[in-house]
Amino acid sequence: xxxxxxxxxxxxxxxxxxxxxxxxxxxxxxxxxxxxxxxxxxxxxxxxxxxxxxxxxxxxxxxxxxxxxxxxxxxxxxxxxx
Amino acid sequence: xxxxxxxxxxxxxxxxxxxxxxxxxxxxxxxxxxxxxxxxxxxxxxxxxxxxxxxxxxxxxxxxxxxxxxxxxxxxxxxxxxxxxxxxxxxxxxxxxxxxxxxxxxxxxxxxxxxxxxxxxxxxxxxxxxxxxxxxxxxxxxxxxxxxxxxxxxxxxxxxxxxxxxxxxxxxxxxxxxxxxxxxxxxxxxxxxxxxxxxxxxxxxxxxxxxxxxxxxxxxxxxxxxxxxxxxxxxxxxxxxxxxxxxxxxxxxxxxxxxxxxxxxxxxxxxxxxxxxxxxxxxxxxxxxxxxxxxxxxxxxxxxxxxxxxxxxxxxxxxxxxxxxxxxxxxxxxxxxxxxxxxxxxxxxxxxxxxxxxxxxxxxxxxxxxxxxxxxxxxxxxxxxxxxxxxxxxxxxxxxxxxxxxxxxxxxxxxxxxxxxxxxxxxxxxxxxxxxxxxxxxxxxxxxxxxxxxxxxxxxxxxxxxxxxxxxxxxxxxxxxxxxxxxxxxxxxxxxxxxxxx
Numbered sequence: 001x002x003x004x005x006x007x008x009x010x011x012x013x014x015x016x017x018x019x020x021x022x023x024x025x026x027x028x029x030x031x032x033x034x035x036x037x038x039x040x041x042x043x044x045x046x047x048x049x050x051x052x053x054x055x056x057x058x059x060x061x062x063x064x065x066x067x068x069x070x071x072x073x074x075x076x077x078x079x080x081x082x
Numbered sequence: 083x084x085x086x087x088x089x090x091x092x093x094x095x096x097x098x099x100x101x102x103x104x105x106x107x108x109x110x111x112x113x114x115x116x117x118x119x120x121x122x123x124x125x126x127x128x129x130x131x132x133x134x135x136x137x138x139x140x141x142x143x144x145x146x147x148x149x150x151x152x153x154x155x156x157x158x159x160x161x162x163x164x165x166x167x168x169x170x171x172x173x174x175x176x177x178x179x180x181x182x183x184x185x186x187x188x189x190x191x192x193x194x195x196x197x198x199x200x201x202x203x204x205x206x207x208x209x210x211x212x213x214x215x216x217x218x219x220x221x222x223x224x225x226x227x228x229x230x231x232x233x234x235x236x237x238x239x240x241x242x243x244x245x246x247x248x249x250x251x252x253x254x255x256x257x258x259x260x261x262x263x264x265x266x267x268x269x270x271x272x273x274x275x276x277x278x279x280x281x282x283x284x285x286x287x288x289x290x291x292x293x294x295x296x297x298x299x300x301x302x303x304x305x306x307x308x309x310x311x312x313x314x315x316x317x318x319x320x321x322x323x324x325x326x327x328x329x330x331x332x333x334x335x336x337x338x339x340x341x342x343x344x345x346x347x348x349x350x351x352x353x354x355x356x357x358x359x360x361x362x363x364x365x366x367x368x369x370x371x372x373x374x375x376x377x378x379x380x381x382x383x384x385x386x387x388x389x390x391x392x393x394x395x396x397x398x399x400x401x402x403x404x405x406x407x408x409x410x411x412x413x414x415x416x417x418x419x420x421x422x423x424x425x426x427x428x429x430x431x432x433x434x435x436x437x438x439x440x441x442x443x444x445x446x447x448x449x450x451x452x453x454x455x456x457x458x459x460x461x462x463x464x465x466x467x468x469x470x471x472x473x474x475x476x477x478x479x480x481x482x483x484x485x486x487x488x489x490x491x492x493x494x495x496x497x498x499x500x501x502x503x504x505x506x507x508x509x510x511x512x513x514x515x516x517x518x519x520x521x522x523x524x525x526x527x528x529x530x531x532x533x534x535x536x537x538x539x540x541x542x543x544x545x546x547x548x549x550x551x552x553x554x555x556x557x558x559x560x561x562x563x564x565x566x567x568x569x570x571x572x573x574x575x576x577x578x579x580x581x582x583x584x
Contacts (some may be wrong), residue, residue, distance in 0.1 A: 003544055006479050007507050007514070010499050014413050014455055014491040016478040016503050016514075018538055041462070042420070042455040052481050074512045 008034035116199035129202035170430030187220030192262025212316035246559030253484035276320025289379035358410025361432030413488035463575035
């Protein structure tokens, strides 16, 4: 378990963020961490909204961990509406 | 006293070029200080400045200028004019002084490098006047804010900024070091005097002077109008330098240098002038939008100059520069406001209902893009959740321009194909960029830039301790009293519904 920096973007936001996660986090955790900086802050909350995670243009399984997905430090994770 | 008219003796006394016999040319003009680009000494001697003056004339003119401007300042200092200025306007000038004052002093170093290592006597003459000019500009833009410290303590940042690691200071130092402090004399003439001074400083110094006069800030207006008269003179070093390069078959050098520094200048000016013109200047006093001013002063006038010299518009002009005029500074403004504790002035949100109508008129689609982000911020302010309008993490920052990476805004505006940053992986380190031109600058000058650590790199490498937001603010030299807050105490958030501010 180690601190792991990622870049994060949420659909509808204006800027790329630095998002520190743990390499043992699931991608669902990563998505929640990225969204916490943006949804309800600069992008409206939508009750019941469903979010997907994209890495290198492909949607990823949000149960897989950062380590097992093979992400590199400062890789970009996009959070988009399903 | 000379009895001849100036035109009869000027050329004789100015042209003090000779072939050295007792020292080697390469030792007098080392390539590191003054790149020759293979052009022989005698070719440089054709260097010819359009506006000629003598030292006697210089002193006479400058004494008159200083007497006038310092007189205005001493009268205004005794009045209540500063206290009565719009808070957003005050923020614009606090930002200006911090970003510019010590940079002017550094420019004196760049001018003095040309004064010693310029490859023609006429050029060294003009650069000596330029050194005096920039010394004047550093002094006067430190003195004016100094005289108002009792009214606005954060004008201390006119001196302090460049001695801190505040992110805007890192961005300004990065630009100015690249442009002149760590640049050879020939490159400085092209990148500082031509690209930056002839083009961009007119934006800040004349555009802002016009807005300042409307706002009633006669002190600032007379100051920066006066500064710009010096600029117009010493900026003329660029064209004769480029003519020597072009006449000797090195137009490629001039083109590449302009392409490089035009882009970097554009981004810093979008940060400084874009915010001031479109958000901090009170609506009733806005003469023009930032985009309109860019079109008038840069796109129209500068393009003509490129073409007169036989050069082309930079390679990124159509695909990257023109599209950014519609969105880039709006993104930077939102970012500066949201990350307001990280700056030394109070950002003016500039989004009252009337201002949003103006923004929509000048930038169609603003309400559907940036407006939607601001709507969420407004809701949080109205419901008393100010903490949700403040940052909990860093933005990613470009490794060339040192400004936050807002590619998602360009993508949303339909001007970029992807919201992703541009990336270069080099020897185990990832470099991130906000745009293709910034990435190009890195890739064509890798050895020059690869060792620099941006603010995010410093955080990730453990240089900022504690590794928290509080630690970062302290690292940036910002005490709680100095951190920016909203210029209008959030009154704009309650304006639309006629709701009482809490």
